[in-house]
Amino acid sequence: MGEKTIRRGAVRGADSRTTTRPRVALIGAIAVAGLLVSCKPSDHAPKPLAPVEAASASPAVSATLLKQSDDLLGRYRQMIVLMDGEAAMKPADREAVHAVGLMLFHDMQESITALAATAGRSTDPAGLAALSDLLDRIEGEPSWFDADRLAFKEFLTQLAQQFSTSQSIAGLKLAKRAGEDLTVLAEIEQAYAQELRDTFGRFAQRGIVPKREKWTDYVAKLKAVYTREGILKDYATVLPDLQARPTITEITVPPETSTPGTPATRGPTKEEREFFGRQLPPKTVLLTFDDGPHPRYTDEILEILKRYQAPAVFFELGRNLGSVDAQGKVKPGPGTQVAQRVLAAGHPIANHSFSHGVMSKFELDKVRQEASSTEALLDAAGRSGQALFRFPYGARNDAALGAIEALKLRSMMWNVDSLDWSDPIPKSIAARVLGELGKQQRGIVLFHDIHARTVEALPLVLDQLKAEGYRFAAWKDGKIVPVDAPADTAAAPELAGANLYRDSVALVIGIDQYKSWPRLQHAVRDARAIQETLQTQFGFRPENVTTLTDGDATRANILRALNAMTRKGPDGKVKRDDRVFVFFAGHGSTRKLPSGRDVGYIIPVDAGTDDLQTDAIAMPQLQELSEALPAKHAFFVIDACYSGLGLTRGGPVGGNNFVRDNARRMGRQMMTAGGADQQVADDGPGGHSVFTWTLLQALSGKADLNGDGLITATELAAYVAPAVSAIAHQTPAFGSLPGSEGGEFIFELASTQEQALSGDSNQLDAKASALAKQADEARNAQLQPVAATVASASAPGGATAASATSVQVTLKGLDGSDTAIATSAAPAPASARVAAQRANDRGLQLYKERRYDEAEAAFTEALKLQPRFALAANNLGFIYYKRDKPTEAARWYRKAIEMDGSRALAHLNLGDALLRAGEDAQAQAAYRAFIELSPKHPRAAELKAWVEHPDSARKPEPSR
Known part of the structure; x- marks a missing residue:
C-alpha cells in the first residue's frame, strides 16, 4: 500500500371585526397624546341646559x-x-x-404638557365648548381604533383633575366626562393586556364605545402611513438593513490610546469607566428612576420603595429642579422640594443633565454647562456623596464621557430597560423587567418616575423579585453595595472567562513511525498542532501538556501518563474543578469477541499485530480511566477508527445559565474520527489528516455555533462530523462515556484582536480553501434550529416558559447508532464590542480561506456593531485591495487611520493602495508615516529609499 493511501485503522469487513386583542407584550402604545386626523367641529347640536353650554367654540382654541x-x-x-x-x-x-423611541417619547411629553396647558387656560364658555368638541372626537370618531383612544389617557387624567374643582357646571361636566372615559380606557387597556375577547357592549352608555378589532389591523393601518426607517431618519439615525448600532448610543473607547510614534497603551474599557449592571453579583438588582422629580408620581414611588424596603437612585433633570442664571446663581423650583423628600427617604439623587438633550451631539462647552448647572441644583437640594451621571437616551461619545468625568462624575447606564416610556400596560412592563432579569440574573433596571403606569408596575416587579430571592443594591460611598446580604450564604463563584476551570491538563499522542503497523505521514504533525493550539489559544500551560510521539508513545508510557492524571490528593496534578483533554492520532483497530461484541483499540507504537488484548489499549480501559479522573470534565478525541462501545448519550446543558449549570455536572465525552468498519484518511489538507485538519478549523472559532464565545464538545462534534463526512469517506462518532452527568467540556475562544490584514497575511491554498468551504456548507446543511425551552419569570406571580434558539444535528453515536444532538441555547446578546470582535475574527478566518464575499460581510458587520473599530476598517479595506479596488481600499485605510493613527500596517496598506492607484505623492506620505511607526519592518528600507529619492531609487512593488 503506497504512502498516499495509508489509513488510520484496520480494514474491516381572522376577520378585522373580531374581538381579538393584542398580546401582553404590546409595546408601542404610549398612554399620552391627542389627535392626528384633522376634523371639522362637532355637528352635534348644543344642549340648551345652561347658557354656557350653548356657547360657540372658540375658533382660536379649537x-x-x-x-x-x-x-x-x-x-x-x-x-x-x-x-x-x-x-x-x-x-x-x-x-x-x-x-430614538426615547427622543420621540420626550417630544410627546412636551406636546402633552402644551395640550394640557391649553386646556387649563380654556375656562371661559367658548374655551369649554372647544374642549367639549375635543371630547366628542375622542369618544366618537368612527375612523379610530380603540388603541388610538388609549393615547388620551394622560390628557384625560389631567383634564379630570383640572376641572374637578371648576366653578361652572360645564367645567364640572367636562371633568365627569373625562372620568367616565378613563374608566372605559382602563377596560380597553386591560383587554389588550390580557388578550380578552370581550365586545365591550356593556359600556355603550359611556362616552367612548369600544369596538371589536384586531391589534394587527391597527398596526397594519399605521404602517401604511409610517415606516420605522422613516421615523429613524427623522431623528438623524440611519441603520443600513437595520443592522448597525447608531452612533447616538455608542460610546467609543478605542482599545488603544496613543499617538503616532509612541508605544500604544490599552485604555479602560466601557465597563471600567461606567456602571452597567453586568458587574453586580448574581440575583442582585439596583433600581433607578429617570426624568424626575415629578410632583405626584415620585412621592408615590417613594411610598412603594418604603413598603418593600428597596433602595433606588433617582436621576433628576435640572429643569425640573429649578434654574441657573448666566452668573451661576441657583433658583430652586418646586421640584427641589420633591428631591429633598427623595433624600429624606434615604435614596441618592443624581444628575440626568439639565434639558434632556442628545449630549453626544452637543459641543463640549454645552455638555459641561448641562452637567454643571444640574450639579448646582442638586447641591442646592442637599445632595452629598460621590456624584453619578446618566446620559439622556444613553447617547454619549468618548468626548462627552470625558467631559463629565472631568467634573468628577461617574456614568451609570443600565442593562435592563423597563420600556415604561413606551408601554402603557403595567403588567407588560413588569413582565418585561422580570423576563430580562430572568435571563441576565442581575442588573441595573431603568424606570421613570414620571408615569402612572410605572407606579402600577413597580409593586408587581418587587413582589416577584422578593419571592425569587433577589437582593436589592444601593449606591453608597461611591459603590454599588448589595443590602441585606445573608451572612451565611456566600454566592457561588461565577464561572466565566478564564475561570471556567481551575486548571487544564492534556495528554497529546501522535505516532507515525510504527514498528509493526504501516507508517503514517501526518499523525505527529497533528499532535504538535493540537499541542500548540491548546497552549496558544486555550490557556493550557506547557508544563500541564504531556506530548508523546513516535518512540515515546509506548503502551506503558501512555498508560502511565493516563494513570498519573487519576491520582487524587495534594500531590495529584488533576483536581475537581479541572479539565482533561486527551488526543490520540495513530492507528486504531476493532476486534470481535467470541460473544459477538466488538471491542476497539488504540494502537501504541510498540504494539504487535497479533495480540491486541496484550499490546494495545482497549476502549473499555480508556472508559475505566475516564471514570477514575477527579476532573470535572474530560474529553477524548481519537483520530483513528473506533470500537462499537455501547456508551451513554448525554444531552447538553441548556438554558440561559449554561455555564453555571455545566459547572456542577460531571462530563466525560469522546469523539472519534471514524466508525468501527471505516478507515480514516491520513492525507488531508495542510499536512494533517482530514479529521484533525477539520478539528483545527473548528477550534479556530467555526464550531461556536451559538455565538457565545465558547465551544462545547457537542458544538465541536456538530461541526466536525458533517464537515469530515462531506470531504472524506469516514463518519466521525460522538457521545458521552459512562459516568457522565451531562456536563460539557468547554473551549473558550480567545480573540485574535490585533491581527491586521496586510500583504504578509497567510492564506490557505486553493484546494484547502475549497475544502473548507465545502465543509462549512455540509455543516450548515445538517444543522436544524430547534427551540430550547427554559424557565424564565416573565409575568408577576409565576414563571412561564421562554424559548431560545439552539441547533440540532444527527451524528453517529459511539454505539454506532444515529443520534440527534443539540447544542446549548444561544445566550443573552453579547455587548456590541464583543460581537464586533467576533465578527472581525470570523472575517479573518474567511479571508484566510479566500472567501472574500463572506469576509467582507463579516468585517462590515463588525463596523456596524462598533463604528470606530479601526482594525475592522483596515481589514475591510484589504478585502477591497485583494479585489483590485485600490481607491475603495484607500478610503477604508484612511478611515482606520482616522480612528487610530498608531496602526502602522494601515499606513503601509494605504501606501500600497495609493501606489497601485497611481497616486505616488500620496503614497509617499503614507509610507513616511509607516516608516516612522515601524522602522524595522522588512519593507521599511526599500520604502525609505524610494520616499527619500523618488527619482533615482527603484519604485517599490505594492503587496499582492
Missing part, C-alpha cells in the same frame, strides 16, 4: 387644540410603528430603536 392633538396622536402612532416587533430585533438594532 385650532390650537386640533394642532396640538394632531401632533400627539401622530407621535403616538409613530411610536407604535417604531416599537412593533422590537423584541425580536438584534441587540444593536433594538438599542438604536430604543434611543
Whole structure:
C-alpha cells in the first residue's frame, strides 16, 4: 500500500371585526397624546341646559387644540410603528430603536404638557365648548381604533383633575366626562393586556364605545402611513438593513490610546469607566428612576420603595429642579422640594443633565454647562456623596464621557430597560423587567418616575423579585453595595472567562513511525498542532501538556501518563474543578469477541499485530480511566477508527445559565474520527489528516455555533462530523462515556484582536480553501434550529416558559447508532464590542480561506456593531485591495487611520493602495508615516529609499 493511501485503522469487513386583542407584550402604545386626523367641529347640536353650554367654540382654541392633538396622536402612532416587533430585533438594532423611541417619547411629553396647558387656560364658555368638541372626537370618531383612544389617557387624567374643582357646571361636566372615559380606557387597556375577547357592549352608555378589532389591523393601518426607517431618519439615525448600532448610543473607547510614534497603551474599557449592571453579583438588582422629580408620581414611588424596603437612585433633570442664571446663581423650583423628600427617604439623587438633550451631539462647552448647572441644583437640594451621571437616551461619545468625568462624575447606564416610556400596560412592563432579569440574573433596571403606569408596575416587579430571592443594591460611598446580604450564604463563584476551570491538563499522542503497523505521514504533525493550539489559544500551560510521539508513545508510557492524571490528593496534578483533554492520532483497530461484541483499540507504537488484548489499549480501559479522573470534565478525541462501545448519550446543558449549570455536572465525552468498519484518511489538507485538519478549523472559532464565545464538545462534534463526512469517506462518532452527568467540556475562544490584514497575511491554498468551504456548507446543511425551552419569570406571580434558539444535528453515536444532538441555547446578546470582535475574527478566518464575499460581510458587520473599530476598517479595506479596488481600499485605510493613527500596517496598506492607484505623492506620505511607526519592518528600507529619492531609487512593488 503506497504512502498516499495509508489509513488510520484496520480494514474491516381572522376577520378585522373580531374581538381579538393584542398580546401582553404590546409595546408601542404610549398612554399620552391627542389627535392626528384633522376634523371639522362637532355637528352635534348644543344642549340648551345652561347658557354656557350653548356657547360657540372658540375658533382660536379649537385650532390650537386640533394642532396640538394632531401632533400627539401622530407621535403616538409613530411610536407604535417604531416599537412593533422590537423584541425580536438584534441587540444593536433594538438599542438604536430604543434611543430614538426615547427622543420621540420626550417630544410627546412636551406636546402633552402644551395640550394640557391649553386646556387649563380654556375656562371661559367658548374655551369649554372647544374642549367639549375635543371630547366628542375622542369618544366618537368612527375612523379610530380603540388603541388610538388609549393615547388620551394622560390628557384625560389631567383634564379630570383640572376641572374637578371648576366653578361652572360645564367645567364640572367636562371633568365627569373625562372620568367616565378613563374608566372605559382602563377596560380597553386591560383587554389588550390580557388578550380578552370581550365586545365591550356593556359600556355603550359611556362616552367612548369600544369596538371589536384586531391589534394587527391597527398596526397594519399605521404602517401604511409610517415606516420605522422613516421615523429613524427623522431623528438623524440611519441603520443600513437595520443592522448597525447608531452612533447616538455608542460610546467609543478605542482599545488603544496613543499617538503616532509612541508605544500604544490599552485604555479602560466601557465597563471600567461606567456602571452597567453586568458587574453586580448574581440575583442582585439596583433600581433607578429617570426624568424626575415629578410632583405626584415620585412621592408615590417613594411610598412603594418604603413598603418593600428597596433602595433606588433617582436621576433628576435640572429643569425640573429649578434654574441657573448666566452668573451661576441657583433658583430652586418646586421640584427641589420633591428631591429633598427623595433624600429624606434615604435614596441618592443624581444628575440626568439639565434639558434632556442628545449630549453626544452637543459641543463640549454645552455638555459641561448641562452637567454643571444640574450639579448646582442638586447641591442646592442637599445632595452629598460621590456624584453619578446618566446620559439622556444613553447617547454619549468618548468626548462627552470625558467631559463629565472631568467634573468628577461617574456614568451609570443600565442593562435592563423597563420600556415604561413606551408601554402603557403595567403588567407588560413588569413582565418585561422580570423576563430580562430572568435571563441576565442581575442588573441595573431603568424606570421613570414620571408615569402612572410605572407606579402600577413597580409593586408587581418587587413582589416577584422578593419571592425569587433577589437582593436589592444601593449606591453608597461611591459603590454599588448589595443590602441585606445573608451572612451565611456566600454566592457561588461565577464561572466565566478564564475561570471556567481551575486548571487544564492534556495528554497529546501522535505516532507515525510504527514498528509493526504501516507508517503514517501526518499523525505527529497533528499532535504538535493540537499541542500548540491548546497552549496558544486555550490557556493550557506547557508544563500541564504531556506530548508523546513516535518512540515515546509506548503502551506503558501512555498508560502511565493516563494513570498519573487519576491520582487524587495534594500531590495529584488533576483536581475537581479541572479539565482533561486527551488526543490520540495513530492507528486504531476493532476486534470481535467470541460473544459477538466488538471491542476497539488504540494502537501504541510498540504494539504487535497479533495480540491486541496484550499490546494495545482497549476502549473499555480508556472508559475505566475516564471514570477514575477527579476532573470535572474530560474529553477524548481519537483520530483513528473506533470500537462499537455501547456508551451513554448525554444531552447538553441548556438554558440561559449554561455555564453555571455545566459547572456542577460531571462530563466525560469522546469523539472519534471514524466508525468501527471505516478507515480514516491520513492525507488531508495542510499536512494533517482530514479529521484533525477539520478539528483545527473548528477550534479556530467555526464550531461556536451559538455565538457565545465558547465551544462545547457537542458544538465541536456538530461541526466536525458533517464537515469530515462531506470531504472524506469516514463518519466521525460522538457521545458521552459512562459516568457522565451531562456536563460539557468547554473551549473558550480567545480573540485574535490585533491581527491586521496586510500583504504578509497567510492564506490557505486553493484546494484547502475549497475544502473548507465545502465543509462549512455540509455543516450548515445538517444543522436544524430547534427551540430550547427554559424557565424564565416573565409575568408577576409565576414563571412561564421562554424559548431560545439552539441547533440540532444527527451524528453517529459511539454505539454506532444515529443520534440527534443539540447544542446549548444561544445566550443573552453579547455587548456590541464583543460581537464586533467576533465578527472581525470570523472575517479573518474567511479571508484566510479566500472567501472574500463572506469576509467582507463579516468585517462590515463588525463596523456596524462598533463604528470606530479601526482594525475592522483596515481589514475591510484589504478585502477591497485583494479585489483590485485600490481607491475603495484607500478610503477604508484612511478611515482606520482616522480612528487610530498608531496602526502602522494601515499606513503601509494605504501606501500600497495609493501606489497601485497611481497616486505616488500620496503614497509617499503614507509610507513616511509607516516608516516612522515601524522602522524595522522588512519593507521599511526599500520604502525609505524610494520616499527619500523618488527619482533615482527603484519604485517599490505594492503587496499582492
